Amino acid sequence: MKPRTKMAVAVLAGSLAAASAVYLAAGIRAVRTYAQALPAHQLPKSQGGNVVVQLCDGQTTAEIPGLKPGQRMTRAQALEFSRKLMAEWQRKHPDRGWVMAQAKNPGAAQAPAGSAAGGSGKGRETIAGPGTSSAAKFKSQQGDTYASFHERDFVIWKAQTDTFVEQGNKIFHSAQLLGSTIGVSCDMCHPNAANTHPETYPKYQEQLQRVALLRDMINWCIENPVRGATLAPDDPKMRALEAYILAQRKGVPLAYGKH
Numbered sequence: 337m338k339p340r341t342k343m344a345v346a347v348l349a350g351s352l353a354a355a356s357a358v359y360l361a362a363g364i365r366a367v368r369t370y371a372q373a374l375p376a377h378q379l380p381k382s383q384g385g386n387v388v389v390q391l392c393d394g395q396t397t398a399e400i401p402g403l404k405p406g407q408r409m410t411r412a413q414a415l416e417f418s419r420k421l422m423a424e425w426q427r428k429h430p431d432r433g434w435v436m437a438q439a440k441n442p443g444a445a446q447a448p449a450g451s452a453a454g455g456s457g458k459g460r461e462t463i464a465g466p467g468t469s470s471a472a473k474f475k476s477q478q479g480d481t482y483a484s485f486h487e488r489d490f491v492i493w494k495a496q497t498d499t500f501v502e503q504g505n506k507i508f509h510s511a512q513l514l515g516s517t518i519g520v521s522c523d524m525c526h527p528n529a530a531n532t533h534p535e536t537y538p539k540y541q542e543q544l545q546r547v548a549l550l551r552d553m554i555n556w557c558i559e560n561p562v563r564g565a566t567l568a569p570d571d572p573k574m575r576a577l578e579a580y581i582l583a584q585r586k587g588v589p590l591a592y593g594k595h
């Protein structure tokens with residue numbers, strides 16, 4: 337190599353190294369930003385010393401008449417309050433569809449036509465789908481990565497997942513298990529986990545001022561409107577809630593980033 341070419345190569349290598357250092361630093365900064373605590377909720381002052389609650393949108397707030405700090409509502413009162421708060425939100429967002437009725441068969445009801453819901457899809461979806469225990473389906477896996485996945489594994493998977501999802505179901509519906517200080521639970525506004533759209537995560541959430549994972553949004557909603565303490569990412573309750581919410585959307589295509 338001529339000395340001139342050598343120098344050019346050295347300069348090029350130097351600038352590449354500098355550029356990647358800058359890139360790496362930016363990446364680390366981004367990760368640090370992500371690790372920061374969730375933004376604090378700005379709640380307006382109560383008129384009469386009552387508890388003020390904010391919705392998951394970080395904007396809509398309401399005072400609970402007669403409820404002083406430290407007091408809890410009964411389930412019926414909490415339901416009525418949640419409905420009022422939701423009516424207020426729906427007035428602001430008439431274009432956003434919000435399901436308030438309990439679906440009889442949530443998985444099937446929320447899956448778009450033609451999707452793999454109900455175990456009618458092919459390949460892995462068929463193997464992992466509840467209700468698909470026929471031996472013939474396992475035979476179709478011979479020769480691929482999942483060849484070692486046998487009926488016994490499926491039975492174990494099903495039993496453990498069902499238990500896991502059932503725990504999440506209980507927590508989602510229980511103000512007490514969620515640690516709500518005011519008696520509110522998720523199902524009061526999200527029947528069968530409706531309107532939670534787990535398939536759209538990660539996505540940018542304005543109220544969190546960041547790209548959020550489903551668990552970030554769960555924690556945000558635990559803080560407000562549920563008014564409980566946030567859960568660590570590996571808390572068994574957080575894991576069960578995630579499992580339950582995702583299980584209600586079986587068959588819905590992943591669409592991360594979608595609003």
Ligand code: HEC
Pocket residue numbers: 391392393418419421422425514520521522523524525526531532533536550553554557558561562
């Ligand atoms: C009082 C009603 C209410 C309660 C109770 C409630 N939420 Fe929400 N939730 C909302 C509203 C309204 C939004 C929509 C906010 C927006 O995007 O503007 C929302 C949004 C969400 C989202 C984001 C949905 C999306 O499209 O990305 C998730 C996830 C969620 N809630 C989970 C929960 C969980 C988990 C709980 C219980 C810990 C809970 N919510 C309790 C009203 C409620």
